[in-house]
Amino acid sequence: MEQRHLGRTGLRVSRIGLGTLTWGRDTDEHDAADLLKTFWEAGGSLVDTADVYGDGEAEYLLGRLIEGLVPRRDLVISTKAGSVPDPDRRFDGSRGHLLSALDASLARLGTDYVDVWHVHAYDPYTPLEETLQALDLAVSSGRARYAGVSNFCGWQLAKAATWQLAAPGTRTRLASTQLEYSLLQRGVEREVLPAALDLGIGLLPSSPLGRGVLTGKYRGTTPPDSRGASEHLAPFVAPYLDDTASRIVDAVQTAADGLAVTPLQVALAWVRDRPGVAAPVIGARNAQQLTAALSVEALSLPDEICRALDDVSAPVHRYPDHDWSTL
Numbered sequence: 001m002e003q004r005h006l007g008r009t010g011l012r013v014s015r016i017g018l019g020t021l022t023w024g025r026d027t028d029e030h031d032a033a034d035l036l037k038t039f040w041e042a043g044g045s046l047v048d049t050a051d052v053y054g055d056g057e058a059e060y061l062l063g064r065l066i067e068g069l070v071p072r073r074d075l076v077i078s079t080k081a082g083s084v085p086d087p088d089r090r091f092d093g094s095r096g097h098l099l100s101a102l103d104a105s106l107a108r109l110g111t112d113y114v115d116v117w118h119v120h121a122y123d124p125y126t127p128l129e130e131t132l133q134a135l136d137l138a139v140s141s142g143r144a145r146y147a148g149v150s151n152f153c154g155w156q157l158a159k160a161a162t163w164q165l166a167a168p169g170t171r172t173r174l175a176s177t178q179l180e181y182s183l184l185q186r187g188v189e190r191e192v193l194p195a196a197l198d199l200g201i202g203l204l205p206s207s208p209l210g211r212g213v214l215t216g217k218y219r220g221t222t223p224p225d226s227r228g229a230s231e232h233l234a235p236f237v238a239p240y241l242d243d244t245a246s247r248i249v250d251a252v253q254t255a256a257d258g259l260a261v262t263p264l265q266v267a268l269a270w271v272r273d274r275p276g277v278a279a280p281v282i283g284a285r286n287a288q289q290l291t292a293a294l295s296v297e298a299l300s301l302p303d304e305i306c307r308a309l310d311d312v313s314a315p316v317h318r319y320p321d322h323d324w325s326t327l
Contacts, residue, residue, distance in 0.1 A: 001043030001297055006278050008200025009175045011115065011146055013076050015272060016294060017046035017204060019283035024057025026230070027285060032061050033069055034287040040070045042294045048178070048204070048281045050080035050120060051105050063110035072111060078204075079105050080150055080178075082120035082131075093123030093131035102138055117144035118178055121151040128156075132163055132171070139172040148176035148201070154191025161199040176202045176278065182271055183248050184210035184240050186315040193276050202278035205271050209282070209293075213240040214267035216253055251312040255305050265296045270309055272296065 003012040018039045023032050036047070049058045059079060066072045081101035084092045092098075102117060117138055119131055135147035149160055157177055164171045177196055181188050181203065188203070196203050209215055217226060218241060226237075249263070256263045271280050284290035301309075 001045075001294070003045070004278050005202070006116070006146065007175045007196075007202035008173075009146060009202075011076070011175065013046040013279050014044040015279050016044060016268075016296070017048050017078075017279040017281040018044055018290070019206065019281040020047065020049040020058040020062060021053050021283050022058075022285065023049070023061050024054030029061055029064070031286055033065055035284060035290055036062075036065050036070055038287045038290050039294070040074060042291075042297075044294070045074060046076045046078065046204075046279050046281070048078045050083070050118075051101050051108075052080075052083045052085070052120075056104070056108055059105055059108040063108055066110060076115040077109065077111070078116035078118065078148075078176075079109070079114050080118040080120040081105065082123065089125065091121045091123045093119060093121075093126040093128075093134075095130050095134045095137070098131065098134035099137060102134075102143055106143060113142055114144050116146045116148055116176060118148045118150045118176070119152075122149075122153070122156045128160060129163060132160060135164075136170070136172050146175040147172045148174050148178065148204075150178040152177060152179075152192070154195050157192055157201070158195040158199065161195070161201060165199070174199070174201050176204050178204040178206055178281070180207045181205035181274075181277070181280075182208050182210040183214060183252065183267055183309060183313045184245050186313060189315055190317065190321050197276045203276045204278055205280040207283070208271040208280035209264060209267055210240050210245070210249075211237045213237065213245055214249060214252055214263060216249055216263040219246075219249060219253075248309075248313045251309060255301075255309060259299075259301075259305070261299060262292065264292055265299050266301065266305075266309075268293060268296045269299045269301050270306065273300065273306075 001014045004015045006013050049062055081098050082091050082093050138144040139147055161174045164173050179188050252263045252266050256266045282293045
């Protein structure tokens with residue numbers, strides 16, 4: 001698998017990442033082992049997790065599989081901290097919470113360091129410089145090699161990255177940002193992506209297949225074994241089952257038919273090759289699904305197909321979006 005630099009850093013990652021959102025909950029140890037082995041054998045290196053996935057079970061499961069199944073040195077492990085199960089405060093970006101969460105993640109993963117450590121979301125109740133200081137301490141202590149943020153909007157990302165760049169050698173520059181990005185969700189193109197490109201931050205798209213909808217599996221019906229039929233994940237899929245999404249899914253299907261490939265391959269190739277993207281993160285449920293996704297490695301979409309998909313899924317840009325002079 002082709003490797004790419006993560007933003008403006010020397011770290012190289014596989015251009016498709018493996019997500020672990022369902023590990024320890026819907027994905028058991030046997031299926032997780034199959035996924036990790038399949039990914040590694042295909043040349044994949046970036047494995048993304050978080051301290052709240054499966055209430056910590058995803059990290060614990062990944063830790064059990066490292067070394068016994070796949071050498072630690074072959075993986076680029078990314079995890080996140082900051083989300084808390086508190087209805088009154090969903091995110092805690094305080095230095096104390098973040099560093100304690102990192103130590104707990106390392107214990108579950110059974111490793112001395114993570115390759116990339118992300119703040120899971122912006123905390124409006126904690127000064128941003130305090131949150132970012134936790135990243136500096138994590139890197140300077142060797143517990144994290146690189147640092148990034150997740151789910152920051154455009155101004156939040158730009159402010160955080162600029163703060164870190166203001167004192168080179170003292171503060172850790174942001175290597176990456178993780179947000180949802182697909183043909184069904186192109187909101188990052190308004191402000192986040194332009195900021196990331198300007199500041200040299202690599203984008204790690206989550207849900208690059210539109211929460212599974214872009215595979216075409218929901219055309220006409222909801223498969224009983226799909227996430228859309230799952231009690232706890234159905235609300236996650238539902239927003240992408242409207243008429244607008246259906247038109248985009250139809251266009252992806254048309255492109256796939258013309259290229260003699262699958263809708264999954266078309267949708268994944270489109271987001272993988274967007275400017276600023278380092279590696280889309282795939283949350284496959286089993287090795288068969290993952291193998292289908294990894295088969296996109298040999299596919300590059302023709303320019304005319306990309307333009308057609310761009311047109312049918314184009315987000316609305318109005319003043320004061322980033323390139324207002326062209327509006």
